[in-house]
Amino acid sequence: MENMARYWLYLDSKVQGPVDTAALRKITGFTLLTQVCPEGADSWRMADEIVEIKAYFLAPPRVSSLMADVVNGSPFTIPVRPTLTVFAPEE
Numbered sequence: 001m002e003n004m005a006r007y008w009l010y011l012d013s014k015v016q017g018p019v020d021t022a023a024l025r026k027i028t029g030f031t032l033l034t035q036v037c038p039e040g041a042d043s044w045r046m047a048d049e050i051v052e053i054k055a056y057f058l059a060p061p062r063v064s065s066l067m068a069d070v071v072n073g074s075p076f077t078i079p080v081r082p083t084l085t086v087f088a089p090e091e
Helices: 051-058 063-071
Strands: 006-011 014-020 035-038
Touching: none
Parallel strands: none
Antiparallel strands: 006 014, 006 035
8 A cells, every 4th residue: 555645734723644645535524624733744835735635535435445444344435326316408
């Protein structure tokens, strides 16, 4: 497995972490506007400014990673997409 960077987060008025990029999806309240600091660095930036985090969040989660959470008893739930209904205009 590749070695992912780890980040400190400033969330809910406190510093949390460090956590790897994959774990960020599971942190309640984390968004790309959250302030993060790479482990070993001394500057904080918005998560949106860090290429690794932004790319990870723009990609859909892999089913295999979601299933591992379910199998391991994580409280993580698989989101259900809302149904879209299209109505044709009346003539």
